[in-house]
Amino acid sequence: MKKAxxxxxxxxxxxxxxxxxxTQEAKCREYCQRENLEIFDIxxxxxxxxxxxxxxxxxxxxxxxxxxxxxxxxxxxxxxxRFARDTFQHLLLRKELEKxxxxxxxxxxxVDETPQGKFLETVLAGVNQWDNDVxxxxxxxxxxxxxDEGLWPWPVPVGYYRQQIPGVRLSVSEWxxxxxxxxxxxxxxxxxxxxxxxxxADLMIKRGITNFKGKTxxxxxxxxxxxxxxxxxxxxxxxxxxPVKQGQHKPLISTSLWEKCQDLLHKKSNHATAHxxxxxxxxxxxxxxxxxxxxxxxxxxxxxxxxxxxYAYYYCVNKSCSKYGKTVRSGDLHDDFFDYLAIxxxxxxxxxxxxxVFIRRYHERKxxxxxxxxKKEKEIExxxxxxxxxxxxxxxxxxxxxxxxxxxxxxEQKILLGKNNLIELHHEELEIEPLLDKAFEVIRTLExxxxxxxxxxxxxxxxxxxxxxxxxxxxxxxxxELNFSFALINDFAMQSSTNVRPDRIxxxxxx
Numbered sequence: 001m002k003k004a005x006x007x008x009x010x011x012x013x014x015x016x017x018x019x020x021x022x023t024q025e026a027k028c029r030e031y032c033q034r035e036n037l038e039i040f041d042i043x044x045x046x047x048x049x050x051x052x053x054x055x056x057x058x059x060x061x062x063x064x065x066x067x068x069x070x071x072x073x074x075x076x077x078x079x080x081x082r083f084a085r086d087t088f089q090h091l092l093l094r095k096e097l098e099k100x101x102x103x104x105x106x107x108x109x110x111v112d113e114t115p116q117g118k119f120l121e122t123v124l125a126g127v128n129q130w131d132n133d134v135x136x137x138x139x140x141x142x143x144x145x146x147x148d149e150g151l152w153p154w155p156v157p158v159g160y161y162r163q164q165i166p167g168v169r170l171s172v173s174e175w176x177x178x179x180x181x182x183x184x185x186x187x188x189x190x191x192x193x194x195x196x197x198x199x200x201a202d203l204m205i206k207r208g209i210t211n212f213k214g215k216t217x218x219x220x221x222x223x224x225x226x227x228x229x230x231x232x233x234x235x236x237x238x239x240x241x242x243p244v245k246q247g248q249h250k251p252l253i254s255t256s257l258w259e260k261c262q263d264l265l266h267k268k269s270n271h272a273t274a275h276x277x278x279x280x281x282x283x284x285x286x287x288x289x290x291x292x293x294x295x296x297x298x299x300x301x302x303x304x305x306x307x308x309x310x311y312a313y314y315y316c317v318n319k320s321c322s323k324y325g326k327t328v329r330s331g332d333l334h335d336d337f338f339d340y341l342a343i344x345x346x347x348x349x350x351x352x353x354x355x356x357v358f359i360r361r362y363h364e365r366k367x368x369x370x371x372x373x374x375k376k377e378k379e380i381e382x383x384x385x386x387x388x389x390x391x392x393x394x395x396x397x398x399x400x401x402x403x404x405x406x407x408x409x410x411x412e413q414k415i416l417l418g419k420n421n422l423i424e425l426h427h428e429e430l431e432i433e434p435l436l437d438k439a440f441e442v443i444r445t446l447e448x449x450x451x452x453x454x455x456x457x458x459x460x461x462x463x464x465x466x467x468x469x470x471x472x473x474x475x476x477x478x479x480x481e482l483n484f485s486f487a488l489i490n491d492f493a494m495q496s497s498t499n500v501r502p503d504r505i506x507x508x509x510x511x
Contacts, residue, residue, distance in 0.1 A: 004037040004074040004105075007061070009045040024078035026417055031076060031107040040072040062096055069100045079108045091484045110365060146170060147237050150248035157232050158223070159183035159252055161212045173249040179217060180252060182209045183227065187253050190228060191260045197221040228265060234258045282312060284458040285333060288466075289314070292473035294321035300330065323474065333472070340470070340477040341447035346489040351440045354489050355433075362432050373422060380418040387411035443486075 006028040008021050021044055032039050043064060045057060065075070075097060080090070094104060146153040151170050156162055159180050160173040186204065189195050195203070204219040211217055231238050235251035238244045283300035290297050296318035302310050312330035316323045346354075387408065394404035442449065450461050462469075468481040481487075 001036060001038045002074055003040040003072040004032050004076050005040050005065075005068070005072050006032070006042045006076050007045075008042065008078065009057075027078050027107045027421075028076050030417065031105070035105075037074055037076070041068070058093060061093065065097060065100060065102055073102060074105055075102055076105050076107065078106070080106050095484070110368075143239075144242060147239065147242065147245050150237070150246060152232070152237060152247060152249070157230055158211065158217060158227060159233070160249065173247070175250065175252065176212045178212050178214075179209050182207065183233070184253055186224070186227060187233070187257055187261055190224075190264065191257055193264055197224045200224050228261055231258070282455075283314070283330065284455060284462065285314065285337060285470075288459070288462050288469045289333070289337075289472050289477075290469060291316040291318065291321060291323055292471045292478065293323045294318045295471070296321060297469075298472065303327075326474065328472075328474065336472075336476060337470070338447045338451055340479075341450055341465070344465075344479065344482065344486075345443055345446045346486055348444055350489060351443065355436050355440065358436065359433060376418055376421050380415055380422070383411055383415050383418065387415070 006025065008024045008028070010021055010024075025042065028042075029039070031037075043061075097104060143153050150172075152173055153170060156173045159176055159182075161176045162173055163171050165171045182204070186200065189203070190200060198221055201219045201221050201224050204217075204224075209217050209219070217223075227233070231244065232247065232249075233252040234255050235247055235249065236244050237247045282302075285298070286300045287297040294316065296316055298314045299317050300312065300314045302312055304310055313327040314330060314333050315325060315327045318324055390399070390404070390407050390411065393399055394401075394408075399407065446465070450458055453461060465483050465486065466479050466481065467483065468479070470477045470479045
């Protein structure tokens, strides 16, 4: 008998979607019993937001699985979104689990190890991320609305505090009576041009400044820099990717003092020129591409020619490499990468074949869900009849009161669990064909899409296709790891290439 670990997680301590820890545990236990799995352990993670601290949560789960390697073979979750809500995180966890011979199983979605099953799992992981992104977008819109009103919906900067007013959900930020004048002094001292971030931090620490709660403020170089760069202190509210808005709060310093500090800050940071940036838009393949001879990441730079023109190059900086200092024109490297995308992407004919088989199997699974739904309905009807018979016998005195109560409670729990199963089995049907068409169209025009993408999107697209980066042999690219979905389609193509007709392709009975 295989052993399993049940992994339970809630996004918050106010679950309202019937996915509390007890509900998840009951479903997972029922699944293990049905699949003949022995429960080795139960891991619970409560009251953590869908986005907060997700990296640490992922590392913690991996550490647990690696520590108990060989002690269990199956990781059971209630739903895939309990496992991970970020597609990249999901695929990374899945791959790491495979390395230690642990498979993932969901009580609510049927996932397996076949190419089609893995592809469907990837689609579901993407849907989970989409749902999470929609939630974040709604929160963001609400926050933007507050900014438009001149209110600050996040913790206020040091030097301010927010009064708790009955009936007012978000009040206007006020000067902190304990430290507002000290923050003004901080700006004034920095404007002299004599103090560095470190010396200012040391000075403020010695002054023993406290906030309105009486808590000592721990000044650091980072906090000093954050304060000096925050326009909140002149009455403005600035957040990333949104217009600057006038706040309702009273400015702490004058605009002239602010501008004087900004001039000093700019002079001290003007060394951060474009050619020093890691993600320079002119060099999307820098650090993403490694030298094929030493595996060291390539760097890039601009060089002046004899005629005074500027030329962009990539090159290896590893002094022990035989290709040390050898330059490749950025245009040549980008052209080679364009060609490599065209070569490694799944072929159009296999996309058509994969779509046909995938849709057929998807409809088969829908039928299986419907059959399970009707089966569960009959089980509930049977339980309700049995409960009614027990109640009648209890009324006749056949069962003692205590026994009757225990029996009725047991039936009620089984019926409730069965009805919850019905809810999970009843899914809205997805228009799967348009979704596949959209995804496959992106794949068909992949190299052109990369070429026309904005610089920041190029870098994201590269990492999506080749998570581990690529290697350059100075005559072309190579890569040992493709995106999970791309690799699945290519594996499917290899399996299908020996079949003469699409309708003769063998499908695993586990699907």
